[in-house]
Amino acid sequence: MDVKTLCLGALSLGDATGYDIKKLFEDAFSHFFVAGYGSIYPALEKLTEQGMVLYQRQQQEKRPDKKVYSLTSFGREALVHELINTPPREKSRSEFLVLMFFAHLLPSQRLAEVLNEFLEENKKHLQMLEELSKCADQSAGIKFTIAYGLAATRAAIECIEQNREALLRDAYTTQPVADAYQPVSVATLAKNSKNE
Amino acid sequence: MDVKTLCLGALSLGDATGYDIKKLFEDAFSHFFVAGYGSIYPALEKLTEQGMVLYQRQQQEKRPDKKVYSLTSFGREALVHELINTPPREKSRSEFLVLMFFAHLLPSQRLAEVLNEFLEENKKHLQMLEELSKCADQSAGIKFTIAYGLAATRAAIECIEQNREALLRDAYTTQPVADAYQPVSVATLAKNSKNE
DNA sequence: TCGCTCATGTAACGTGTTACATGATTAA
DNA sequence: TTAATCATGTAACACGTTACATGAGCGA
Incomplete structure (x- = not known):
C-alpha cells in the first residue's frame, strides 16, 4: 500500500486539493501513515493518468489556482480492491x-x-x-x-x-x-x- | 538513521554474522526497526569499505562459510556520533x-x-x-x-x-x-x- | 517586518523491497 | 519428504525524502 492508495482514500471522503490531502496526512492519518508534498503531488498526477481521479482547475481571487480532485468510479473500485487485498501489517521505525x-x-x-x-x-x-x-x-x-x-x-x-x-x-x-x-x-x- | 547504524549497534553487543544480525532484527529490534537480508548484507559491505567493521572468514564443517564481523574503534565512534545526533523520531506505517x-x-x-x-x-x-x-x-x-x-x-x-x-x-x-x-x-x- | 497560510510542483538522491540464486544439514 | 536452519549474496525496481523554486495575502 502506497501514498496513491491513501490519496484515493482521502478523496473517498470528499473532493479535495493536494494541499487539503496533506493536512489529512498531518492529522487524521498522522499516526499510521506519513507523506509529504513530494509524494502526494506526484501520486495525484499518476492517479490522474490512470483515470482514477480527475480534477477541476479553480481560479481564485488573491490565492493561487487550485486543482480540486475527485474520485472516479474506477478509482473507487480500485481503492476497494486494494483495501480488500491488503494484509493488515504494521511496521514502525522508531x-x-x-x-x-x-x-x-x-x-x-x-x-x-x-x-x-x-x-x-x-x-x-x-x-x-x-x-x-x-x-x-x-x-x-x-x-x-x-x-x-x-x-x-x-x-x-x-x-x-x-x-x-x-x-x-x-x-x-x-x-x-x-x-x-x-x-x-x-x-x-x-x-x-x-x-x- | 539507517540499517548501517543498526548493524553497528548490533555489533556493539558482540561479534556476529549477517545472519545473526538478521535474527536480532527479528527479535530485539522487531518492534522498532525492520530490515531483511537485502539491506543487511549490503550495509555490512559498505561498513567494511568504510573501515567501521571488519570480518574474519570462518570455515565450518557441514555448514557454509561464515563472515564474523566485529566493530572497529572507528566504527564505535561513528555509532556514538550518529546516536548523539539523531533526533528521537518515531514513524509508523500501519x-x-x-x-x-x-x-x-x-x-x-x-x-x-x-x-x-x-x-x-x-x-x-x-x-x-x-x-x-x-x-x-x-x-x-x-x-x-x-x-x-x-x-x-x-x-x-x-x-x-x-x-x-x-x-x-x-x-x-x-x-x-x-x-x-x-x-x-x-x-x-x-x-x-x-x-x- | 516576520512568519504563517494558501497552493503547486520538480529533480536528485538515498534507501529499502522483492525476488532470485545456491545448497547442505537436520528434525519431524 | 517436508520444512526449517544455517549462510551469503545480487540486481532490478519501486518508493519516498529532501531540498529547492515561486509568490501573494494576512495577522501580529
Missing part, C-alpha cells in the same frame, strides 16, 4: 527506541534531552488526537483509529514517565565514550534461535 | 489502521478476518516480547525498549478486543461496493485548519 536501546552509549545529558523531547512530542500528538475525537460524527472505523492512536500514545507517555528515572540512573556522566560497557552477546537477544 | 479507517468499504467478512489476523500477530509478538523480558540481565535501555514494546502491544490488543464488536456492527454485509456511505468532508478530519 529512532527513539534505537536511542533507548543504546542509551548506555549516550551522555546522560543528551539522554535526558531525548526523553523530554520525545515526551513533549507525544503529548502534543495526544492533544491533537483528543481534538480529533471530539468531532465524533465519524464512522466506527475512523473512531477506532483515533481510539487506537490515543491508546498507543497514552501507553507510550506512561511508559516513559515510569522508566525515566531508571534510565537516567544508568546513563554515564563522564564525557568520553563508554567503553567500560559489558558486552551482551548478540545471541542472548535473538530468541529466535530457540523458540517462536 | 496498513491495519488504513483498513480500519476505511472499514466501511470492506465486506464484513473480510473485516472480521483482518481483525483476527492482526490480533493473532499481536499476540504472537506479545509472547516473543515476554520471552525477551525474561532474560533480564540487560541494560536499563534494553529493558526499557522491551517494556515499551509490551505496553504498546498490550494497548493494541486491548483496543481491538474492546472495539471489535462495534466495528463489525458497522460493516456492510451486502456483496457490492458500499456506495450508500455518507461522505465526510475532508475538512472535518483536518484539524490543522483551526488549531495546532
Whole structure:
C-alpha cells in the first residue's frame, strides 16, 4: 500500500486539493501513515493518468489556482480492491527506541534531552488526537483509529514517565565514550534461535 | 538513521554474522526497526569499505562459510556520533489502521478476518516480547525498549478486543461496493485548519 | 517586518523491497 | 519428504525524502 492508495482514500471522503490531502496526512492519518508534498503531488498526477481521479482547475481571487480532485468510479473500485487485498501489517521505525536501546552509549545529558523531547512530542500528538475525537460524527472505523492512536500514545507517555528515572540512573556522566560497557552477546537477544 | 547504524549497534553487543544480525532484527529490534537480508548484507559491505567493521572468514564443517564481523574503534565512534545526533523520531506505517479507517468499504467478512489476523500477530509478538523480558540481565535501555514494546502491544490488543464488536456492527454485509456511505468532508478530519 | 497560510510542483538522491540464486544439514 | 536452519549474496525496481523554486495575502 502506497501514498496513491491513501490519496484515493482521502478523496473517498470528499473532493479535495493536494494541499487539503496533506493536512489529512498531518492529522487524521498522522499516526499510521506519513507523506509529504513530494509524494502526494506526484501520486495525484499518476492517479490522474490512470483515470482514477480527475480534477477541476479553480481560479481564485488573491490565492493561487487550485486543482480540486475527485474520485472516479474506477478509482473507487480500485481503492476497494486494494483495501480488500491488503494484509493488515504494521511496521514502525522508531529512532527513539534505537536511542533507548543504546542509551548506555549516550551522555546522560543528551539522554535526558531525548526523553523530554520525545515526551513533549507525544503529548502534543495526544492533544491533537483528543481534538480529533471530539468531532465524533465519524464512522466506527475512523473512531477506532483515533481510539487506537490515543491508546498507543497514552501507553507510550506512561511508559516513559515510569522508566525515566531508571534510565537516567544508568546513563554515564563522564564525557568520553563508554567503553567500560559489558558486552551482551548478540545471541542472548535473538530468541529466535530457540523458540517462536 | 539507517540499517548501517543498526548493524553497528548490533555489533556493539558482540561479534556476529549477517545472519545473526538478521535474527536480532527479528527479535530485539522487531518492534522498532525492520530490515531483511537485502539491506543487511549490503550495509555490512559498505561498513567494511568504510573501515567501521571488519570480518574474519570462518570455515565450518557441514555448514557454509561464515563472515564474523566485529566493530572497529572507528566504527564505535561513528555509532556514538550518529546516536548523539539523531533526533528521537518515531514513524509508523500501519496498513491495519488504513483498513480500519476505511472499514466501511470492506465486506464484513473480510473485516472480521483482518481483525483476527492482526490480533493473532499481536499476540504472537506479545509472547516473543515476554520471552525477551525474561532474560533480564540487560541494560536499563534494553529493558526499557522491551517494556515499551509490551505496553504498546498490550494497548493494541486491548483496543481491538474492546472495539471489535462495534466495528463489525458497522460493516456492510451486502456483496457490492458500499456506495450508500455518507461522505465526510475532508475538512472535518483536518484539524490543522483551526488549531495546532 | 516576520512568519504563517494558501497552493503547486520538480529533480536528485538515498534507501529499502522483492525476488532470485545456491545448497547442505537436520528434525519431524 | 517436508520444512526449517544455517549462510551469503545480487540486481532490478519501486518508493519516498529532501531540498529547492515561486509568490501573494494576512495577522501580529
